[in-house]
Amino acid sequence: MHELGVVFEVIKNVENFAKKNGVTKIDTLVLQIGELSSMIPKYIEACYPAAVDGTFMQYTKLKIEILPGNGLCKKCSTVFNLMKNGGKCPGCRNEEWELLSGKEFMIKEIIAC
Amino acid sequence: MNSFRVLEIKQSVFEDNDRDADLLRDELKKDKTFLLNLMSSPGSGKTTTVIRTIEALKDEMKIGVLEADIDSDVDAHTVSKTGTRVIQLHTGGMCHLDADMTRQGLNGLGTSGLDFVILENVGNLVCPAEFDTGASKNAMILSVPEGDDKPLKYPLMFSIVDVLLINKMDAIDYFDFDLEAVKERVKKLNPNIKVIPISAKKGEGMEEWAEWIRAEVKNWNQQ
Numbered sequence: 001m002h003e004l005g006v007v008f009e010v011i012k013n014v015e016n017f018a019k020k021n022g023v024t025k026i027d028t029l030v031l032q033i034g035e036l037s038s039m040i041p042k043y044i045e046a047c048y049p050a051a052v053d054g055t056f057m058q059y060t061k062l063k064i065e066i067l068p069g070n071g072l073c074k075k076c077s078t079v080f081n082l083m084k085n086g087g088k089c090p091g092c093r094n095e096e097w098e099l100l101s102g103k104e105f106m107i108k109e110i111i112a113c
Numbered sequence: 114m115n116s117f118r119v120l121e122i123k124q125s126v127f128e129d130n131d132r133d134a135d136l137l138r139d140e141l142k143k144d145k146t147f148l149l150n151l152m153s154s155p156g157s158g159k160t161t162t163v164i165r166t167i168e169a170l171k172d173e174m175k176i177g178v179l180e181a182d183i184d185s186d187v188d189a190h191t192v193s194k195t196g197t198r199v200i201q202l203h204t205g206g207m208c209h210l211d212a213d214m215t216r217q218g219l220n221g222l223g224t225s226g227l228d229f230v231i232l233e234n235v236g237n238l239v240c241p242a243e244f245d246t247g248a249s250k251n252a253m254i255l256s257v258p259e260g261d262d263k264p265l266k267y268p269l270m271f272s273i274v275d276v277l278l279i280n281k282m283d284a285i286d287y288f289d290f291d292l293e294a295v296k297e298r299v300k301k302l303n304p305n306i307k308v309i310p311i312s313a314k315k316g317e318g319m320e321e322w323a324e325w326i327r328a329e330v331k332n333w334n335q336q
Contacts (some may be wrong), residue, residue: 002240006126013129017122027117031126038239040268060270107122 003043006084006105007051013107014057026060028111035069035083058109069102130244135210137219137247146224146334148215148232149326150248152270154263155236157256158280160188162313163231167195169323174228174330178216181235183211188233197221204278209240212247229330239261242270249333257281257290264298272302276309276325283312 014029033039035108041064048062069082074096075088080089088095116304125131141148153159160180160334167176178199180188189201200222202214210218215232232248234241251274255263258281264271271277277299296308305323311318 002208005209005240006243009130009211010126013124013126014122015123016129017120021120023120038243101334105126107126108119109123111117111119111120113117 003039003098004047004051005053005060006039007044008100010051011051011055011057014110015055017107017110018056018112023110023112024056025113026110027056027113028061028063029057030108032064032065032067032104032108034067034102034104036099039063039105039107065108067101067104070100071097072100073097115307125244130211130213132246132323133216135246137212138249140334141219141247141249142336144224145334146227146230147250147330148219148230148246148248149329150232150234150246150251151254152234152238152241152251152274153236153254154238154254154259157236157259158313159233159236159254160191161253162278162280163192163233163314164195165319166231166322166326167192167197167318169319170229170298170326171195171197173327175226177220177222177224177227179215179230179231179232180205181214181218181233183207183235198227204235208235208237209244210234210246211244215248216245222328228334229326238267238270238334242273244265252276252278254278254280255295257288258286260288261291261295261298264302268302271299271306274303274306276307277287277336278318278322279308279310280313282310282317283315 033041070079071082072079073094074080075094076090076092078089150171151159163178176197178192178197179202179288181204182188183206185336186201191201200218202218232246253270253274255277299306309318309321311322
C-alpha cells in the first residue's frame, strides 16, 4: 500500500496549482490512472478521505478515469490492449511490442467553484 | 451550476517532485557532493555493503550516510561505529523517500566538505523506483537468496538504476540462482546498466565497486 504517500503528493501538486491560479475551493478533482500503473484506484479511493482531511480539499470529490494499457505490435503494427490479450498481439501472436499507454498517473483537471 | 469552472491541469503527479529533484542535483553539483541512492529489498545486505564501501574509500574521500527506514535507528547505529557522519531518517510509514525528504536529510547531515553521500533508501523494490530523490546516480542491490526472477517481477526498479550489485555471491552454491540469466534479463530492460557481482561479507567484487564510485565521484566534480 504505497498509495497514501502518493495521494499526499497529489494534494501538494493541486495546492500549488490552485495557489497559482487563484482557486480557493475545488468541487471535484479528476485523476487519470493507467491500467498498468502501480497505483490501484480502489486504494487511492480508500485513502483519499484520510489524506485530504483538514486540508482545503476536505470537501473535494474524487473522480478517477482509467486509461487503457495499449501496445503497438513490433511485427504487424496492430494496436492492442495488453491486459485483455495477455501481452500477445491478437493479430500475429508476437510478444514484442512497444508500450503506447497505460503507465500514466496524471492529475487531469479540477472543477473549481 | 454556471459558477463552476473546469481547469485543465494535465500534469503527472510526479512532476513537482521531479522538478525538486533536479534542483537538488544542481545544488549538490555546486557543493561537489556526489549523492548515491542505494535501493534494494529488505535484507539484501545494504547496510553491510555500505560499511564495506566506507572501509574501502574512507582514506581517499569524505563520506556521509543517510539511513532511511520506516522506524528504528539500528542502521545508523551500526554505520556510526565506522566513525562516519550518519543521520537516520524516519519516513513514518512511508515506503519511499522523495526529493524534499532527501534535502531535509542532507541539511541535517550537513554536506559541506563531503565528497560522497550514500542514501540508504527504504528496503522496497516498488515505490522508491518511482520517486527521484535528486541523487547523482542510482544503485540497487539484488541478493542471491532473493532469486534470479526479480528483474521480471520488478522491472521498473531494474530499468532506472545505473548500477546493479549482486550480493551474497558467497552463497550462490546453495541457491538456484542463474547469474547469466539475471544479466540477460536486466540488460533487456536497461542496456546501459553496469552489473557487479559482490560479496559484502567476504569482500569479493568490492574493489570493482569502489572503482566505479571513484570514477563517478571524479566525473561529478569535473562536469
